[in-house]
Amino acid sequence: MIELKSLSKHFGKTVVLDGIDLTIKKGEIIVIIGPSGTGKSTLLRCVNFLEHPTAGEITVGDLTVDVNRASRADILSLRRRTAFVFQNYALFANKTALENVAERLVVVDKWPKEKAYQHAREVLERIGLADKADAYPASMSGGQQQRVGIGRAMATGADVILFDEPTSSLDPEWVEEVLGLMKKLASERQTMMVVTHEMSFARDVADRVIFIDGGKIVEQGPPSEIFSNPQDPRTQDFLKKILATNPV
């Protein structure tokens, strides 16, 4: 279970997140939508302290962290319970696909090397890239790189995987294979928080869609409600614009 209590983030005088309250059940698929620059990515980045939140409380599993009293150890154990998938994949450029997936197991979770690599091979098989085990990121397509990025996130069975616009940097030809993998993960009830502009993914896969604007949760609910019957004028306006260019 994940719980965020009045989570805020200020950059200087700019308020990017303005007291976010959110509870996510185990196995729930959350999709976060909203206009650019409204704090969607910042929200994800705050959950594992890629950005240090200004105020609030974060609970992941049995660990609760008051962001203003978070010790270095708190932050590390929070990061170990979460996994992050980046817009630009951010695979370790000096490591092969297999090493990218195994890195966290070996270095952070201190698994024996053999066991870690065995597990990493199984992950690569699950994402359909067993044949790319020894390939370096530079030699893979964007879609393959992002699938390895997701594999890296899957490897430790984190309590939640945070997806930050995972398909936004991809050439259109690779988008489907990445969304397909995410759908597979969703069907296995992996808890996920996904920031995306892929409205069809939100509609088909999400248990709950959250619309954020101005650093606040404006509206949330099952996709059927949000897409067919949005209540807030800002939600209506956003959906009208985005569905005009990306019909569901």
Place this chain on the structure above:
Amino acid sequence: MDVLNVEYMLGLVPVLLGYLPFTLQLAGVAMVMALMLACVFAVVRVLGIPVFNQLTIVFISFFRGTPLLVQLFLFYYGLPQLFSVLTVIDGVTATIMGLTLHFSAYMAESIRAAIIGVDRSQTEAAVSIGMTNSQLMRRIILPQATRVALPTLMNYFIDMIKATSLAFTLGVTELMGATQKEAAGSFLYFEAFIVAAVMYWIVVEILSQLQKYLEIRLNKAYSR
């Protein structure tokens, strides 16, 4: 113009070759120490560790801003005058100290630049999986920075090998010192120094080939 005394030159080759390992040893030891020091300086500069950062800046400024020969004389002649315990510093020690500190200042800057050049996403990814700062440096940043820094570091190593010749001014008989002695005995200066020059040249050429090989190896991960 007299004809070159080829026979003398050929005879000199084995004699001078005997001093080559010592020259390489001087450069090798100084290079290893300079590299370690430079990595520490670079990390201190990148992380901006207070006090150490400022000290490093002054250190680098001094050792880049003054001639190596002046630094060698300072270590060899200057320091013992100030601190009598330092009279134990012999020419070899002073040379290694001088080369180490001088080149670490240059190498620190190129390592720092290489570290800064590593894409920020690499740091974020490492941090996101719960790596500590030192794990991040050792496993992700430094290996990637090495590839970028390698050509300039090899350049400094080559420079360093040639700079060992300054040790002869401190009375150290390495390749240059030995050549000087041989030439003074035979008065065949041109012959003696051309043999020494060719030896330095061949060593540097071998290192350049090694550099090419290493670059290909380190680039393996980054080619399509």
